[in-house]
Amino acid sequence: MSGSEAGSNAGPEPPRPLGAEAEAEAEAAAEAGGLALYRLNVDGFLRTVSGAWLGDSLLTVLRDRLGVTAVKDACEQGRCGACSVLIDGRLAASCTVLAADADGTRVVTVAGLGASGLARAIQARFLSEGAVQCGFCTPGFVVAVTELLTRRPDADDQEIREALAGNLCRCTGYGRIVAAIRAVQQERGILPIGGEDDVEWHP
Amino acid sequence: MHWSASGMLRPSTVGEAVEMLSAARAAGLEAALLGGGTDLVPALRAGQRQVQTIIGLRRVLELRVRGAGADRLTIGAGVTYTDLVGWSLSPGLARAARVVGSAQIRNTGTVGGALGSARPASDLLTFLTAADAEVLTVSPRGPRRQPLARFLAARPEPDALVTAVRLARPGGPATYLKIGGRQAAYPAEVSCAVVVDRVRHTLACAVGGIGRQPVRMVEAEAYAQAAVDWATGTVSSAAAARFADLVTEATQALTPTLPVGPHGSARYRIHAAGVLAGRAFARCLNPAIARPALAATLLPAAPHSDFLRPDTFGPDTPHADPATPHVDGTGPQGAR
Ligand SMILES: Cc1cc2nc3c(=O)[nH]c(=O)nc-3n(C[C@H](O)[C@H](O)[C@H](O)COP(=O)(O)OP(=O)(O)OC[C@H]3O[C@@H](n4cnc5c(N)ncnc54)[C@H](O)[C@@H]3O)c2cc1C
Numbered sequence A: 001m002s003g004s005e006a007g008s009n010a011g012p013e014p015p016r017p018l019g020a021e022a023e024a025e026a027e028a029a030a031e032a033g034g035l036a037l038y039r040l041n042v043d044g045f046l047r048t049v050s051g052a053w054l055g056d057s058l059l060t061v062l063r064d065r066l067g068v069t070a071v072k073d074a075c076e077q078g079r080c081g082a083c084s085v086l087i088d089g090r091l092a093a094s095c096t097v098l099a100a101d102a103d104g105t106r107v108v109t110v111a112g113l114g115a116s117g118l119a120r121a122i123q124a125r126f127l128s129e130g131a132v133q134c135g136f137c138t139p140g141f142v143v144a145v146t147e148l149l150t151r152r153p154d155a156d157d158q159e160i161r162e163a164l165a166g167n168l169c170r171c172t173g174y175g176r177i178v179a180a181i182r183a184v185q186q187e188r189g190i191l192p193i194g195g196e197d198d199v200e201w202h203p
Numbered sequence B: 001m002h003w004s005a006s007g008m009l010r011p012s013t014v015g016e017a018v019e020m021l022s023a024a025r026a027a028g029l030e031a032a033l034l035g036g037g038t039d040l041v042p043a044l045r046a047g048q049r050q051v052q053t054i055i056g057l058r059r060v061l062e063l064r065v066r067g068a069g070a071d072r073l074t075i076g077a078g079v080t081y082t083d084l085v086g087w088s089l090s091p092g093l094a095r096a097a098r099v100v101g102s103a104q105i106r107n108t109g110t111v112g113g114a115l116g117s118a119r120p121a122s123d124l125l126t127f128l129t130a131a132d133a134e135v136l137t138v139s140p141r142g143p144r145r146q147p148l149a150r151f152l153a154a155r156p157e158p159d160a161l162v163t164a165v166r167l168a169r170p171g172g173p174a175t176y177l178k179i180g181g182r183q184a185a186y187p188a189e190v191s192c193a194v195v196v197d198r199v200r201h202t203l204a205c206a207v208g209g210i211g212r213q214p215v216r217m218v219e220a221e222a223y224a225q226a227a228v229d230w231a232t233g234t235v236s237s238a239a240a241a242r243f244a245d246l247v248t249e250a251t252q253a254l255t256p257t258l259p260v261g262p263h264g265s266a267r268y269r270i271h272a273a274g275v276l277a278g279r280a281f282a283r284c285l286n287p288a289i290a291r292p293a294l295a296a297t298l299l300p301a302a303p304h305s306d307f308l309r310p311d312t313f314g315p316d317t318p319h320a321d322p323a324t325p326h327v328d329g330t331g332p333q334g335a336r
């Protein structure tokens, strides 16, 4: 997915109407088969999950059961950050979270960040600064950067590096990603005048 | 209590959790406790663990408590690394927590999970070993408190839940250093914690990654006790080198038990243990030790000298500045 899609048309499918009766039926069926049935709040929509394997990660359930492809699947070991989401506002790798344990939390993917002006600005700067090449890492980065700039709008270079250490990018070499973040800060009047020297990242 | 045939149980108290754990075991089901899931979920996915029941501890609010008494700190099993990072009551622990994995892992991984997984170079366990921490558990036989070292050495009790760890309030400087692959993706190869108590005139040093569990450096600790000028809490620069040598010797004696990792030969681990210990010691007691002199003492034609070069892992790089996290020289771009 490219950065521009993320905010607008990659939203979740509308929640399927599930009457109390149908739900009870599904529950009975799931219990009989020993399969999990629970609800996940994904990007503000309550989604019912049935038939999932007990050990399924949140990543697997989001993509394979709920069709939420805004989260990317790469390492499934918590190492690359492609599957980053917010859980109750905290950044997490959805492949290290048990789906059934996320029942009762608020899960936000890149698609659910769309309404906030900050997430839009980040996506726009990722595009204009060349921080998107193949784009595979972008959804995870946008979630991580949005979380960072919400918490620390004036994050400096070291803080940015620390906060993004869990997100891998194989294409950009990170320089353009940091430049995009600096551009967002500048645009919002946060980066001090003369801070432009920091925009280029010399590892 | 909420029972479900799906296999996912979500207790809301410690009592319920312990009951569920023993009920599942009595029914012949393989059960696992779930903290954040950073170790368990990938292991389930990879088929390394097979379980029929999972007891999720997320809703057990009493495990999320972090408290301070007159002379002790208590940290609940549900506390995450991120919760510890900003904790001013234990700067040493905060420092160890800050260099765990990535933001994603620190937000998710818990203290209880670290004890359950008991990794040989776990950052938290290495620090807590130096801090003489105790582990609090609850099982059907009731609550129990035991020293961390004994908890780690014993066979795990399959029906016990770790509820908290407890340690003394700090009585002096403490530091924590680690080295290994890319920090955000891989736990440390070798880790070292030094905890100084200027009130009781003691120094504790634990090294992780050189045995099944972090090991206390008893000889080096005894040397330090005599070498430190306790009135000022400082040492001579020669003392740091001697301290490092004693740690290297002690580690060498452990060689047969050294774990073998993809990057860490026994020789490498022995060398790294000495280097980390010397640096941690100097940071706590003699920040003024001239950097080039320290580097020269500690890095003579090292077998992996590129790994330990001051510019990738030294006090004079921004990465190793005490205020910054990537002590092993990794950033988003990865040092290697
Ligand atoms: C990419 C990545 C990087 C990592 N980097 C580091 C690192 O730099 N340093 C480091 O030290 N670790 C690291 N880890 C390991 C891991 O994050 C820690 O061990 C973490 O503390 C595990 O906590 P958790 O809550 O996620 O455990 P879980 O996965 O939930 O559980 C782990 C084990 O502990 C048991 N358990 C959980 N809670 C309890 C309890 N209350 N009582 C008894 N048993 C319990 C579980 O049954 C399971 O066997 C990393 C892991 C990943 C995936």
Ligand code: FES
Pocket: A059, A072, A073, A074, A075, A076, A077, A078, A079, A080, A081, A082, A083, A084, A093, A094, A095, A096
């Ligand atoms: S897929 Fe989750 S971190 Fe890589």
Ligand code: FES
Pocket: A131, A132, A133, A134, A135, A136, A137, A138, A168, A169, A170, A171, A172
């Ligand atoms: S743009 Fe290709 S992995 Fe980051």
